[in-house]
Amino acid sequence: MDCSVQKKVDTERAPDRGLVARLRAGNQVVWSRRFDREPRDLLTLQDEIAAEVVAQIDPEILLIESQRIAARPPQDATAYDLVLRALPLLGRMERPLFMQAGELLRQAIAQEPDYAASHAWYALWQIFLVGQSWTRDSTAVMAEAGRVAERAIMLDTQDAKALTIAGHVRAFLHHRLREAMSLHERALTVNPNLAMAWNLSGVACAYLGDLDEAERRLARYKKLSPLDPHAFFFDTAFIIVALLRRDLEGAVVAGREVSEMNPAFSAACKPYLAALGHLGSTAEAEVVRKRLLAIEPGFTIHGFVESSPFERAEDREYFATGLRLAGLPD
Numbered sequence: 001m002d003c004s005v006q007k008k009v010d011t012e013r014a015p016d017r018g019l020v021a022r023l024r025a026g027n028q029v030v031w032s033r034r035f036d037r038e039p040r041d042l043l044t045l046q047d048e049i050a051a052e053v054v055a056q057i058d059p060e061i062l063l064i065e066s067q068r069i070a071a072r073p074p075q076d077a078t079a080y081d082l083v084l085r086a087l088p089l090l091g092r093m094e095r096p097l098f099m100q101a102g103e104l105l106r107q108a109i110a111q112e113p114d115y116a117a118s119h120a121w122y123a124l125w126q127i128f129l130v131g132q133s134w135t136r137d138s139t140a141v142m143a144e145a146g147r148v149a150e151r152a153i154m155l156d157t158q159d160a161k162a163l164t165i166a167g168h169v170r171a172f173l174h175h176r177l178r179e180a181m182s183l184h185e186r187a188l189t190v191n192p193n194l195a196m197a198w199n200l201s202g203v204a205c206a207y208l209g210d211l212d213e214a215e216r217r218l219a220r221y222k223k224l225s226p227l228d229p230h231a232f233f234f235d236t237a238f239i240i241v242a243l244l245r246r247d248l249e250g251a252v253v254a255g256r257e258v259s260e261m262n263p264a265f266s267a268a269c270k271p272y273l274a275a276l277g278h279l280g281s282t283a284e285a286e287v288v289r290k291r292l293l294a295i296e297p298g299f300t301i302h303g304f305v306e307s308s309p310f311e312r313a314e315d316r317e318y319f320a321t322g323l324r325l326a327g328l329p330d
Contacts, residue, residue, distance in 0.1 A: 018314050023200055079112035091124055091230050093264035095134060101125060109148075116156035120165045123149035127165075127172055130163050131267050133296040138307075142173045153183075156256035160191035172205045174308045180204045199234045209312040214241050232262035239271040243322070244315055251275035252284075259288070266295040270304070275323025285326040293327075301330050 108118035167183030186202035202217030255272025
């Protein structure tokens with residue numbers, strides 16, 4: 001980034017009241033948004049603009065920093081450098097690169113045992129490891145994920161990302177949904193504009209069956225981070241909520257969109273495939289079924305239901321019926 005470029009926010013009246021705010025770098029508009037507020041409320045508007053700019057650029061800064069670190073020789077890498085090297089590999093969902101990400105995160109923890117972020121990202125890596133069925137001992141991995149997630153929030157009680165990742169470990173892996181919500185709420189207290197926390201708390205609400213609240217939180221996530229580099233992971237929640245609402249066409253549309261971002265993410269295949277099963281879309285279901293079984297060759301509906309974090313029996317049954325209709329083995 002060219003630090004000599006002057007950046008400023010300007011505002012102007014919108015035609016139908018409200019304000020239009022723009023962030024400028026020199027003469028170039030790099031961000032623009034319309035706010036339904038009276039121009040006299042400029043201080044509140046300024047706070048909202050700052051919050052949304054930070055929320056939207058935070059994932060991008062991580063990505064840019066990761067690319068910068070990856071271009072440097074690996075010698076003398078700090079724990080921070082190792083975490084940044086791991087993050088792009090973690091999101092690729094290609095097994096050899098994914099395993100390399102886990103090794104980098106383990107190295108970061110060994111090098112700096114009191115660095116909270118490396119523990120938090122390692123916990124998230126283990127969530128994916130179980131979710132993709134890339135471990136032979138999911139019980140041991142789930143226990144380790146809980147340990148490192150708790151270690152992360154002990155090391156830094158004000159790390160909002162660590163708190164919400166720990167919440168997702170509790171929800172997705174351990175099915176302790178109310179504990180998960182408590183951690184997500186703590187994360188949002190620390191950072192009310194953390195898109196990840198809005199998303200993962202929305203996922204927990206979906207697991208609990210509170211679909212209205214899930215939709216509200218997911219909408220907030222998307223507003224804060226409309227182009228998140230890990231949107232394939234976060235946007236899978238939209239498929240789940242649409243499926244549980246019996247909005248099968250909506251679930252399929254969301255499933256296609258997420259699959260285009262990253263077809264190797266198995267968690268997105270499952271609600272997408274269940275919706276296709278209920279719709280009787282056999283040709284498309286065959287494509288998605290083959291994709292899922294290539295990632296998880298041992299997948300069974302029984303195993304899915306047993307490991308499912310959904311609290312309501314009717315949600316588990318509806319999901320399982322869709323998968324059965326889509327041709328997956330019991």
